[in-house]
Amino acid sequence: MALTRRTLQGGFLVLTLVGVYVVRGNAERWCPFGGVEALYTYVTEGSLTCSLAVSNFYILGGVILMTLLLRRAFCGYMCPIGAISDWLHGLGLRFGIGPVTVPRRLDRSLSMLKYPLLVVILYFTWTTAELVLRSFDPCYALISRHGEDITFWAYVVSGAILFGSLAVIMPFCRWLCPLAAILNPLSRMGVARIKRDDDNCVGCGDCSSACPMAIPVAEVTQVTAARCLSCLRCVDACPTADAGAIVWGPPDRLGRRWAPGVLVALLLLCTTTAVAASYLFPAASFVKTRGDQVETTTTVEMRVTGLTCRGSATLLMYFLERDDLYELPGYIKLEAWPESGAAKARVTFDGSAASEAGVMQAITEPYFDSVTEVWRFSPFAIEGYDPLDLGEEDAPVEP
Amino acid sequence: MRRRAILTLSAIGLLLSAGRAAAGPPEDAAEAFTRGRALLAEADFAGALSAFRLAAKTDTTNTSYGQEYAMLRQVVRMRMECRKQRDTDKWIKMADALRAFYHDHALYTEALPLDQERHRRRRSGDSAVLLAETQLALGMRSETVELLGNLKPDEASVRGGVLHGLALARMGRLDEARVRAKGGIPGGHADSQAWFEFAGLRSLTGDATGALAALSRSFELTPPSRLDALKARARKCADFRAIATMPGIEAAMKTESKIKESKCSQGSDCGKCPSRAKCSTTK
16 A cells, blocks of 8 residues: 555656646646635635636545545645655655654644644635735745745745654644645544454554554544544554454445555545546636626637736726726626636627727727826737737828 | 740849839838837827838837837827817826827927816816926926916915926026925925926025935835936936036935835736735725
8 A cells, every 4th residue: 555655646746746847837726725715715706816726626625525535635645745745754764864753742732733824824815815925835835936926934944844854754744734724624524434443453553653643543443533644554554454453444345455446546536526627617717897787798708818817817807997998888797717828818798888899909908007197008918819900900090 | 935935024023123123122110110209209190100000010029019009009099089079087088198198208299288278178286287397398487487376375286386496497587496495395295206396496596415315305206117217317307407416416316216116027926016915906
């Protein structure tokens, strides 16, 4: 099982690194915690926090489903931070560093830190609709390719976690991870559990020693601790596991031999479902409306460059609401899927009051910013639309 | 037969090249753009628009050609629309945009009738200030003194007072101008432009130290994106001739802006944007 787990950890870590550094994708959109951070703004405003997408919700859904089935298997098999931390601990052991065993009471106190941390993160993110604390986020340090708002402190925190992982097993995952704070209550309800049979147990305590989350497996008949990663190290470590001293289930009829297969199948099922949902139900991550909806509306879909984030989507709406020569009267609804490159946008408007050409002009024509009293060029370009219209129309001539 | 065909083709070739030579070499994009700028400086809007259009069409890779064309095209449309517009609110909105364009391009003769019309349509202290600013740019000092001197008490403003003093100083009526300069600017009631004009007033009335301080204050209140242009204007401005050789001028010219500018970085997200927290609530 250790090999299966390492293979999955490695696979997901490689996928993440390729996605970030080779494909140069926005990995924040794959983060399940992003779904938690974006939820409030999406529910109250219909728009997502900047740099996040609807995919965050699907992935969060997949992880929640996974947790309800397999406890915190996401942390043990898929999370890149968990993988790096876990491997570093193995490396530390090989070089004779640690392991440092944290007293149980201290461990319990430290593991409570993630809850106030979650409250702080959500308070600031939900009230500002921005990922204001990511500048200090060790995960952001890993996936942002040295993002423009990253601070020195993000690397200090990352360094401390990596250094600490050499001696203490998965310190961030156990004590500080805000996603773990969300998953723990769900994990407690998790279907799959480690069960220990007193009749066959020889009481060696190897299962407890092997547990990366310091769960005293040898002292319980059933592991209910929310922090269980379903890593099955305890099962691997048990000298009498074949006799049924320790099993992973349910269902009971699936013995130890089946456990890894079922676990991997469920992991992949949840992941595939989440990814497929992102493509099958690509809801807009930015929605803004002006005016009351009319009976007959016209919708135009376009790919817009310059529509990279929530801020630029707000600016696009500002262009659609302009009140100069290119004013669009009546109802307007903008649905946008901001991303780097050409992003999808859908504009629904009152077809009797405005035209498709008018929408295109409103988006691309320069405008006078009456607040700063400065003329500005539109930062947007629409694929397949020439705003200069150099081929057809003549330049306007004053009488 | 073959010889005849060769002769015919040669003749056609000669005719084509002669025609091309007579028409002159095609104008390249940069030349057309420079010509457009020159025409615009002479307020030849139709000519400038046509030249910018040619530049944009010739070199589609140069975005600034396209942008200048798009902006001027809109200005021309706005000029036409402005003439027809009867709704004063809408007219003022367009006048604001046109005036900003004219002042950016030093087209003060175009701005003057616009400011006069605004002052006629909706007279106020602000409209008088805008008109006075344009008049001063055109050297119409006595008109400015008359305009600002006839304002009612409730139309008076800090900027109006400064411009009045500046017009007096430029006319050589220094004693009257000194009275205007003496009072200073009430703190918090002036923008960068008012401090700039106040610096000119102090310079013309012989208060070099005060002029340098006001000039520094003006630079501090100017957004970073416009600071270089304002400093360049200060170097050229005749009002500052008296302080141009003063020891403190270099220090004043090095003054940095204290204004935090909201500017979209066009990055992948809003992480570093100074106005990101307001992004969703303000336009």
